[in-house]
Amino acid sequence: MSQAYDVTLIEEPIGGPLLDGGASPGVSLRDAQAARQYRSLWGNAWQQFRLHHLAMIGLIFLVILTLACYIGTLIYPRGINPDMMTTFISPTAKYPFGTDPIGRDLLASILWGGRISLAVGFLAAFVAISAGTLIGATAGFMGGKADGFLMRFTDLFICLPQLPLLLLISFLYRDEMFAWADKKFGNGNIGVFILIVFVIAILNWMSTARLVRAEFMRLKEKEFVEAAKSIGAKQITLMMRHILPNVVSQVIVAATLAVGAAIITESTLSFLGLGFPSDIPTWGRLLFEAKDYFQFYPYMALFPGMVIFLTVLSINYMGDGLRDALDPRKTR
Amino acid sequence: MGRYLIRRLIVSLFTLVAISVVIFAILAMAPGDPLSGFAANPNVPAELRQRMREQMGIDDPVPVQYGRWASQYLQGNWGVSYTTRSSTRDYVLGRLPVTLKIVGGAYLISLLIALPVGIISAIKQYSIFDQVATTFAFFGFSLPTFFTGILFILLFSVKLQWLPFIYDDTVTGFIPNMKQMIMPMMVLALAGAGSLTRFVRASMLEVINQDYVRTARAKGLRENAVIIGHAARNALIPVVTIIAIEVPAVVGGAVVTEQIFRIPGIGSALVQGVNEKDVPVVMAISFGYAILVVVFNILADVLYATLDPRIKFS
Numbered sequence: 001m002s003q004a005y006d007v008t009l010i011e012e013p014i015g016g017p018l019l020d021g022g023a024s025p026g027v028s029l030r031d032a033q034a035a036r037q038y039r040s041l042w043g044n045a046w047q048q049f050r051l052h053h054l055a056m057i058g059l060i061f062l063v064i065l066t067l068a069c070y071i072g073t074l075i076y077p078r079g080i081n082p083d084m085m086t087t088f089i090s091p092t093a094k095y096p097f098g099t100d101p102i103g104r105d106l107l108a109s110i111l112w113g114g115r116i117s118l119a120v121g122f123l124a125a126f127v128a129i130s131a132g133t134l135i136g137a138t139a140g141f142m143g144g145k146a147d148g149f150l151m152r153f154t155d156l157f158i159c160l161p162q163l164p165l166l167l168l169i170s171f172l173y174r175d176e177m178f179a180w181a182d183k184k185f186g187n188g189n190i191g192v193f194i195l196i197v198f199v200i201a202i203l204n205w206m207s208t209a210r211l212v213r214a215e216f217m218r219l220k221e222k223e224f225v226e227a228a229k230s231i232g233a234k235q236i237t238l239m240m241r242h243i244l245p246n247v248v249s250q251v252i253v254a255a256t257l258a259v260g261a262a263i264i265t266e267s268t269l270s271f272l273g274l275g276f277p278s279d280i281p282t283w284g285r286l287l288f289e290a291k292d293y294f295q296f297y298p299y300m301a302l303f304p305g306m307v308i309f310l311t312v313l314s315i316n317y318m319g320d321g322l323r324d325a326l327d328p329r330k331t332r
Numbered sequence: 333m334g335r336y337l338i339r340r341l342i343v344s345l346f347t348l349v350a351i352s353v354v355i356f357a358i359l360a361m362a363p364g365d366p367l368s369g370f371a372a373n374p375n376v377p378a379e380l381r382q383r384m385r386e387q388m389g390i391d392d393p394v395p396v397q398y399g400r401w402a403s404q405y406l407q408g409n410w411g412v413s414y415t416t417r418s419s420t421r422d423y424v425l426g427r428l429p430v431t432l433k434i435v436g437g438a439y440l441i442s443l444l445i446a447l448p449v450g451i452i453s454a455i456k457q458y459s460i461f462d463q464v465a466t467t468f469a470f471f472g473f474s475l476p477t478f479f480t481g482i483l484f485i486l487l488f489s490v491k492l493q494w495l496p497f498i499y500d501d502t503v504t505g506f507i508p509n510m511k512q513m514i515m516p517m518m519v520l521a522l523a524g525a526g527s528l529t530r531f532v533r534a535s536m537l538e539v540i541n542q543d544y545v546r547t548a549r550a551k552g553l554r555e556n557a558v559i560i561g562h563a564a565r566n567a568l569i570p571v572v573t574i575i576a577i578e579v580p581a582v583v584g585g586a587v588v589t590e591q592i593f594r595i596p597g598i599g600s601a602l603v604q605g606v607n608e609k610d611v612p613v614v615m616a617i618s619f620g621y622a623i624l625v626v627v628f629n630i631l632a633d634v635l636y637a638t639l640d641p642r643i644k645f646s
């Protein structure tokens with residue numbers, strides 16, 4: 001899809017290579033200059049993104065955190081099995097984040113739970129954004145009756161009472177999903193995972209659908225679409241190859257912010273005791289468990305809370321950086 | 333405008349019916365018996381249980397149940413709560429005042445923060461003030477409310493011991509009441525103020541370089557008059573609509589806050605109702621929330637058209 005966007009130099013610059021066969025075989029001076037001049041959109045965006053310090057810090061933090069959660073857990077000496085000999089230990093060198101009422105190492109819990117919290121965030125955002133893009137693109141491109149129907153449908157979802165439904169669906173269908181996945185995959189938590197990703201996604205695709213629809217309606221009247229039509233491009237080609245790439249940058253920004261929102265939603269759900277079961281220590285779940293103890297053992301709430309905060313903050317700064325970087329009108 | 337409004341109201345009515353069907357279907361199709369907790373109680377004889385089931389119509393087909401619910405709802409009868417055994421209407425409405433006080437107070441505070449900070453940020457774009465405000469706005473919408481609540485309790489209740497952190501509805505007097513409500517209000521206010529500040533700033537930046545603002549300056553108005561009377565007046569039109577649209581979200585945020593501070597409001601009634609599968613209570617609160625969303629969406633449109641004469645509905 002990025003092909004439509006790439007503006008790379010394919011032919012030799014006018015006048016031919018300047019120092020052909022000279023001191024530096026291969027790359028000529030002019031090529032180097034040309035390469036600097038004609039960067040691809042993504043290369044350009046990356047250059048811009050790097051200038052946004054907070055976005056870069058956010059990106060680095062997120063990469064380190066992700067590695068710690070998915071690879072660090074394999075190296076870190078302690079798992080998340082309860083141990084009645086090590087309850088309520090305040091942070092020390094041995095237990096950097098302390099231990100909880102059932103003797104689990106809090107750092108280990110945060111890392112293991114982070115796998116789930118991050119996965120829910122990214123997957124829910126991915127599903128929501130894909131659904132929103134599909135619906136918005138169809139509505140905007142088709143217009144007419146299809147558009148009317150899809151937009152009424154979107155409006156209905158916007159008016160749904162989000163939080164009550166979120167609580168309701170995850171509470172009512174959790175046990176059934178658990179039993180179903182337990183039978184099917186031998187692990188019931190997969191069912192809870194699917195349910196939570198689905199609930200978050202189904203309540204968060206609407207703004208993307210509206211955004212993409214508006215852009216599709218604007219772009220389908222443009223000359224380049226007309227040109228593509230005149231050479232006999234099929235409808236699906238028009239949508240996917242000609243219009244969609246022009247919307248991608250905005251969708252990426254929306255997707256980034258959706259990841260942060262999904263992480264907060266999942267932790268809220270878990271904090272209310274309606275998310276994952278207690279053997280899955282997602283970040284919100286850790287705070288839910290800390291709720292009754294944090295007056296005496298503040299570290300139990302501070303560490304998981306800070307991880308949620310820093311993760312979402314990093315993602316929001318990255319979204320901000322991406323917005324600037326992908327906006328061709330803004331150059332620093 | 334009048335015709336637009338009528339059409340809008342009719343569409344909203346259909347939307348509300350559709351929403352109530354969705355909520356009802358989710359509740360009705362869920363596995364598990366709403367009276368299971370009640371049924372597990374060995375002191376309840378089987379026939380009483382059966383009589384209750386018949387009375388509540390739990391075994392009727394779902395469409396019949398929905399029809400009964402809808403007609404009763406329209407008559408102002410919200411059913412009997414499964415857990416409190418009293419009128420759902422009295423129960424829910426009895427919980428409303430405290431939530432309204434906290435949500436209203438919180439929204440007021442967040443406006444009092446967002447409006448001046450957003451306007452000053454825009455006037456002095458890229459200044460130190462703007463950068464600090466931007467940082468705080470980012471913190472504001474990255475901090476989950478449950479964590480802000482815990483931080484506040486740790487600081488003001490545990491460390492400084494200034495404020496109580498468990499809400500007590502037997503407390504009387506203005507000062508003690510304010511003392512126990514200020515933390516939940518601030519938690520909600522900070523969460524809302526972040527995005528609202530950014531919005532005020534963005535919308536102010538859009539007008540600040542317009543010609544009519546320069547004209548106002550050129551004719552010798554004082555800077556304050558230019559900013560408040562000319563720039564802000566126009567910049568705040570979209571802000572007003574956002575304020576209206578965001579009301580339901582703030583009310584939704586109360587669910588978490590009430591849980592942390594143990595406030596007996598609507599939000600905690602909802603969480604409790606969900607946990608006990610108290611269908612009438614959950615239905616009443618969720619549907620009430622849906623009405624809130626729809627009403628404030630219409631209000632936002634109407635406000636937009638009234639405040640901005642350039643907008644004409646057809």
